[in-house]
Amino acid sequence: MLDRLREPWTDRRAGLLLGALACSVLAVIVFMLVFIAIKAWPSFAHNGLSWFSSKGVVDQQLDAMVNSGPNPTSADYQLGAWPLIYATLLTTFFATVFGLIFSLLSAIFIVEFAPEPIRRVIVPVVRLLAAVPSVIYGLIGILVLAPFIGNSVISADQKTSVQFVIPLSGTGLGVAIAVLTVMITPIMIAITVDGLHSIPRAWKEGALALGVNRWRAMWTVTVRAARPAIIAGAVLATARALGEAIMISMVAGSKGFAPNPLDGFTFFFEPIRTLAATVVEDAESINAPAMQASLYAMALVLLVGAFFLSLGSWIAKQPLKKYGTRS
Amino acid sequence: MIDPHESTARQQHVTSEPANGVMPPPVRRITLDRQPTVALPPSQDAVAIANAGDRSLAAAARPARGIAGPERMTIDGLSVYYGDNHAVKNVSLPIRQGEVLALIGPSGCGKTTLLRTLNRLTELTGSARREGLITLDGEDIDSLEVTEHRRRVSMVFQQPNPFPMSVFDNVAYALREQGSKRPKKKVLEPYVVDALQRAGLYDEVSSNLDHPALRLSGGQQQRLCIARALAARPEVLLMDEPCSALDPKSTNVIEELIVELRKELAIVIVTHNLQQAYRVGDHVAFMYLGDLVEYGPTDQVFDNPQAARTRDYIGGAFG
Incomplete structure (x- = not known):
């Protein structure tokens, strides 16, 4: 058997073996999806579409599940997860938008304007930053950023204005978005830089030779042509932001609360908890069947969300292909 | 355990000898049932033309020389360095309106560098350094805004490099980028059509x-x-082995x-192809x-070159 593997591989054998490997990955994903869906079913069955709505206080509902014992009734399954979904959407959206702006501008600087010595330093550093474990960002967020905001940025007026709704301590939406942005920007920069580099030099030179300056040539030709790569980078980063759990759990205040945009700037100081953070924090109570079903339901929502994210990026890239090199 | 070398050797062995004693296929004689068609010997005229070299054919194909107009660009004592590489x-050369200046020479002799310097594209290369004076209509090109200069002295590259956009957007690109406000498509259309017509492409792309x-x-x-270059109405067109x-x-x-274009423009073309020059x-x-x-003048350089190296190059002694 082993001797046969030592022989030179035919293309047919290589194709079959690698195909089996690739299919096994697919099978694992499908199995995971089905498993989670089955486990999550009781939670959706008892709540219906109101699972996605805001009913009651989500933290109280989760606490009730822990105490409901091994044979929960339908009332114990009650959950309105909207604050968690809302928090997930808010953090992911803002972090992606800020990250996209930062990363695109930095990538343009690196590719087009940075002097060679700076470029030689900045590119490896960015790649290094992309590999920093997120818990380190979380540590800095909770030890440095949150106390600073809690003590120096949030005014006493802001604290009293919402004191009967939610206490403001520093940890909250704003810190979560800031730390999340810092976390996902390096990988977006790295992918965008690669994307911009892969655009043929001849296109840029063609634009310059027509009397366009480098800044305009960058935007009108290079960035335009690199849009698929930029989207790919953004989606990868968004997926990371969507699933980030530990770091958010550290810096976001860990309250199942839906920040109210009508509160003005205080909005960004209000504590939140995302779906992923909830799964991490409540995983220890998983022995309670109601809690287990609820956590699996949250996981399913995240999984389906990530799937739609990929689908969305694929759809967004379709019109860009028309004038590209791929026909 | 099978040694991979051994197994390949065995395979070769099998292919080199007829398996199972099968004989190689019999040799078949090709018999002619009619006389083969023989290419006719070349006629006297053709021989004469061939003996005179390729150029007489080229001469027959070439149109009348352009009428030199005023001098648009002047290159005076130009030196370009890439790091230590000179x-x-x-080099000193005049570039006149209404005529085509052809730069010839073997690879790596500085033709393209010279051309890119005229468009100030060499400035994009960090290590490049330039000495000497280049003027456009009497003005030092360094005193002109670089974008303004490149609009007046446009360039066509060796590899076609259309942008990944539609045909219309490609031609309209320079027009759109010139103004601070983006003009409407309706306004641009006549200019785009005109540029495509001048480039002889309109009939092929007009439908879409x-x-x-x-x-x-x-x-x-x-x-x-x-x-795309013509749409910006340049005064000098540089062509790098187009x-x-x-x-x-x-x-x-x-x-x-x-x-056709040299009537209204000054053209500088770099070419490896002597016949084309x-x-x-x-x-x-x-x-x-x-x-x-x-x-x-072209006739003089080709028929009666003054320098020995020109004679050798044109005669094909080196390339």
Whole structure:
């Protein structure tokens, strides 16, 4: 058997073996999806579409599940997860938008304007930053950023204005978005830089030779042509932001609360908890069947969300292909 | 355990000997049932033309020389260095309106560098350094805004490089980028059509100006690049081996185009193809290892070169 593997591989054998490997990955994903869906079913069955709505206080509902014992009734399954979904959407959206702006501008600087010595330093550093474990960002967020905001940025007026709704301590939406942005920007920069580099030099030179300056040539030709790569980078980063759990759990205040945009700037100081953070924090109570079903339901929502994210990026890239090199 | 070398050796062994004693296929004789068609010997005229060299054919194909107009650009004592490499050495040349200046010479002799310097594209290379004076209509080009200068002195590259946009957007690109406000498509259309017509491409693309430019053929792409340059109404057009990536038919179309365009523009063309230089050039400059060896009217350079190196190059002694 082993001797046969030592022989030179035919293309047919290589194709079959690698195909089996690739299919096994697919099978694992499908199995995971089905498993989670089955486990999550009781939670959706008892709540219906109101699972996605805001009913009651989500933290109280989760606490009730822990105490409901091994044979929960339908009332114990009650959950309105909207604050968690809302928090997930808010953090992911803002972090992606800020990250996209930062990363695109930095990538343009690196590719087009940075002097060679700076470029030689900045590119490896960015790649290094992309590999920093997120818990380190979380540590800095909770030890440095949150106390600073809690003590120096949030005014006493802001604290009293919402004191009967939610206490403001520093940890909250704003810190979560800031730390999340810092976390996902390096990988977006790295992918965008690669994307911009892969655009043929001849296109840029063609634009310059027509009397366009480098800044305009960058935007009108290079960035335009690199849009698929930029989207790919953004989606990868968004997926990371969507699933980030530990770091958010550290810096976001860990309250199942839906920040109210009508509160003005205080909005960004209000504590939140995302779906992923909830799964991490409540995983220890998983022995309670109601809690287990609820956590699996949250996981399913995240999984389906990530799937739609990929689908969305694929759809967004379709019109860009028309004038590209791929026909 | 099977040694991989052994197994390959065995395979070779099998292929080199007829398996199972099967005999090789019998040798078949080819018998002719009629006389083979023999190419006719070349006629006297053709022999005469062939003996006179390729150029007499080229001469037959070439149109009348252009009438030299006023001098638009002057290169005076130009030297370009890439780091320690002295790529262009003290070159002085005039570029006149209404005629085509052909730069010839072997690879790596500084032709393209010279051309890119005229458009100030060498400034994009960090290590490049320039000495000497280049003027456009009497003005030092360094005193002009670089974007303004490149609009007046446009360039067509060796590889067709249309942008990944529609045909229309490609041609309209320079027009859109010139103004601070983006003009409407309706306003741009006559200019775009005019540029495409001047580049001889309009008839082929008129039915669908929204067609992706990258799906045109190579020759069409190059003419699109010429149209894109012409749309900005340049005064000097620099062409860096514009036909080297193209088939003979497209080359022919573009050469006719060059001859047509020289009426209103000053054209500088770099070419490896001596016949092409002879066909389209009004003046020829021969460069070798960064030096300008010879400059003169095309007929004189080709028929009666003054320098020995020019004679050797044109005669095909080196390339």
